Amino acid sequence: MKKILIIADGSESRAFLQRLENLDTSENIYHIVYYRDTTLPAKRREQFLYYRFDPTSYIKLAPMIEDIDFFQVMLVLGNKIDMQATYDNLRRVDQQLSIVMLDKWDLHIDDPHTVVLNQHERIANLLSNYLPDIPLWAQNIGLGQGEVMEIKIPFGSAYVYRHVGNIEQKRWRIAAIYRNQKIILPEPKTMLMPDDAILAVGNPNVLKGVYKSIKRQFGQFPHPYGQNTYTFIDMVAMNDSQIELLCNDAMLMHAKLNSKKLIIRVVNPRLGKMLDKLKGYHESASIDVLFDFLNLSMQRIVLGDLEHNSIGLFITDKAFFTHHMLFLYRLKIPILKTGNNGFFNIRHSVVLSEESDKIEQLSSVIFDCASQLGLDISFYDFTADFNEEREKIIEHFENLSKLFEEKVRIIKTDKNPIRELLPQDDFLQFVIFEKKLLEPRWMAFFSTDIEKHYFRFLDKYQLFLPYES
Structure with a gap:
């Protein structure tokens, strides 16, 4: 059995001894040194041995430490001078004795064999635990x-x-x-x-x-990816109607989402009405239009903008997306690829995926984004046989639907949903942006993985969400 020495005085020590009396302490023998009767608890157990003397007296304390092989000493004293003197006495007798002390005075004890419990820090930590x-x-x-x-x-x-x-x-x-x-x-x-x-x-x-x-609660997207929305315009590669459509979509998304700023990066600027229009966007306090006149590479410009502007959503068109898909994949932020008819025509969103675990991990982003955009969610379940993982994700979506009062349609079908959706132009597709999407498209024609057929909807609106396996 371990022998524990407790040197006690003050109200804290009385509460500590009372607590000790109520615990199962049968595995240890406790030696209690005190010098005021008010320190002692009302009840005393057999394995508690009490000694009344002043522990600041080296002559009285030293023989006890020398005669009994204590496993640990605990100092719970109410007076700073008594605490320091008792500690010094213990160290005079044994330099390696394990000591635990309650410190109410911010004592500076640098001793590898002493654990100092700062009472002020402990109380502050305890109080902070009750803060929301x-x-x-x-x-x-x-x-x-x-x-x-x-x-x-x-x-x-x-x-x-x-x-x-x-x-x-x-x-x-x-x-x-x-x-x-x-x-x-x-x-x-x-x-x-x-x-x-x-x-x-x-x-x-x-x-x-x-x-x-x-x-983090709903209504925060593009968080946690970043604070701002970003789009990239090349005035040589794009005509005026393409630029205007992309800017209109970007401004609409910026207005509906919890986006702090919309950043429009313009390269290869050319004189004309469209350039004047782009400059006019800068008059809005929440829109920054940045022009590049140095003919830097696209990748260098975009990476620099992402580094300095906390970009959480990149909005681009079909041509830019298809030409720079690998680069966009490596950015690891959501990419909204625009469609042909303007985002104001979008009425609902769809999820096409057979990978339930990945969809569930991204479900909070999907719900957050769809909710802010005011879009219902259609989740296609096209698995013919019972699948436990599939049932779990359906249950998950249905529960989120009730919780956030967001309409979710679970569409169970044995037909190919791509054929059903191809004639429609009023939906936003959520796509898991995985590395497998970078494979040559001809390989997808031989695959039953529906996610690899994302390119069938390249003329429509798609939000590619990064996923790390």
């Missing part, structure tokens, strides 16, 4: 560096109604879920609900990002 929207991390277990964090899932979070198995957990894990005063050990199929609290374990810096992601 503040990360709650474990301080008294593990490393105490934020590697264990409790996060509440708020109503409207991008994580509500998501299955644990479909939440990307790199360098962190959901260890437990607290719901209705009960603990749930999560399985991949476990769904997160509003007002759940998750116990997350992982790299402290990663958990800070997870916390922000969970607390």
Whole structure:
């Protein structure tokens, strides 16, 4: 059995000893040194041995330390001078004795064998735990560096109604879920609900990002990718009608989305009415028109703009998208490829994908964007046989639909949805922007993967969402 020495005085020590009396302490023997009767608890247990003397007296304390092999000493004293004197006495006897002290005075103790518990910091941390929207991390277990964090899932979070198995957990894990005063050990199929609290374990810096992601609510797109909307205009490669259509679509998206600024980058400017019109856009406080007169490469210009302007959405037309698809893929931000008839004609959005886990991971972005644009969502389920993963994503979309009062149509069909949608021009397609889309198009004709047939809708509006596997 371990022998623990507690040197106690003051109200904190009385509360501590009272708490100790109520715990299962049968594995240890406690030696209590005190010098005021008011310090002692009302009840005393057998494995608690009490000694009344002044611990600031070296002559009285030293023999006890020398005669008994203590595993640990705890100092809980109410007077600064007594604390310092008692600590000095202990160190005179044993330089390596393990000591834990409660510090109310910001003592400067530099000792590898002493744990200093700063009372002011502990109280401040405890009070901050009761503030809303503040990360709650474990301080008294593990490393105490934020590697264990409790996060509440708020109503409207991008994580509500998501299955644990479909939440990307790199360098962190959901260890437990607290719901209705009960603990749930999560399985991949476990769904997160509003007002759940998750116990997350992982790299402290990663958990800070997870916390922000969970607390981020709908109505924020193009966040978390960036704050601003961006479009690129080459006045040599584009005619006036193409430029005007792209600018109109970009301004409409900027107005409807939570976009801080619309940045219009113009290269190869040429004199004329369109140039004057572009300059006129700059009069708006939320639109920046940037002209390039240095004949720099497109990639260098775009990368520079992205680096300095927090771009969250890149809007471009079919010609630019098809010619620079690999470059756009590598940007890892959403790309809106415009259609032929103007975005004001768009009435609903569609999701065509057989990869349920990826769709669920991007569902918050899809719902956020569709909600801000005022578009219903049509989710096509064209799998003939029962598929558990498919049923999970359908359940997920239906729950989000109820939560955010956003209409979602689950269209179950055994027909090819591409043929059904080709004659229509009033929809926005959400596309998972994966590397497989960069394969030569002729290969897609031999594939049953519907996502590889994205090019069938190149004349229509498509929002390509980046996905990291």
